[in-house]
């Protein structure tokens with residue numbers, strides 16, 4: 001469901017895909033919750049990359065703003081060479097396999113980012129400390145390419161993150177280094193073991209990947225316990241949304257929507273895509289931990 005992009009809209013539904021300063025968003029979890037409240041959203045999910053570190057702040061803000069909150073994470077994964085982002089919602093954050101998964105990915109991310117900085121330093125005046133200076137929550141923040149972009153913007157070399165992505169840190173760039181990621185099959189299983197709900201984020205995002213997950217690959221994940229597909233996302237074009245809707249119906253998967261809001265770090269508007277109440281209630285029913293009200 002698409003919504004007009006004015007701040008006056010009373011958005012119906014839940015935005016199940018938002019980022020904060022605990023990963024590559026520019027807003028605190030509290031600012032995220034306040035933005036959701038000002039838009040009149042029915043609820044919001046925090047889904048920072050590869051961490052649950054922002055959950056406690058988000059819970060406090062949700063309670064004081066009376067904004068329903070689903071706690072989640074966008075987990076970096078790989079399936080036979082395709083980069084997969086998996087939304088894990090309402091899982092038990094104490095689960096050891098989950099904690100191990102995040103710790104490993106976050107360590108790989110740091111090594112990968114340091115290598116990218118070494119590559120970039122050949123042509124740009126950038127150091128690892130410049131990147132760390134862009135990080136808002138210290139070691140709790142999951143570092144990604146947007147923090148490199150912020151460092152280059154801070155030096156006046158580019159106008160904004162998007163310009164850096166267009167020119168310098170995208171997948172095709174000579175400076176790019178891939179992240180070593182867990183297998184998407186393993187991620188579905190770990191989230192399932194931790195009692196969570198797993199949803200493939202933007203599965204039709206051509207442009208992020210040379211190849212998308214095939215129907216067969218999605219079916220394989222469904223047989224391992226995948227719960228849903230994020231059909232409504234700006235990176236899935238109309239043709240992909242149609243394809244994904246049909247796959248979801250065939251495999252009895254939930255259909256969700258989210259904005260992938262990153263504060264001012266991306267042009268995506270909170271609430272531009274949402275998930276309907278009935279689907280949200282089913283997600284809450286399946287989850288190991290409750291919704292915050």
Ligand code: AMP
Nearest residue numbers: 024143144145146161162165262265266
């Ligand atoms: P990484 O996790 O380090 O691979 O970096 C990927 C992240 O960069 C994604 O999660 C997006 O949030 C962000 N990103 C991708 N493209 C852009 C863009 N054009 N402008 C700003 N952020 C972007």
Ligand code: FE
Nearest residue numbers: 019024049262
């Ligand atoms: Fe991101």
Ligand code: FE
Nearest residue numbers: 074085201202
């Ligand atoms: Fe993503």
Ligand code: ZN
Nearest residue numbers: 017019074260
């Ligand atoms: Zn995202």
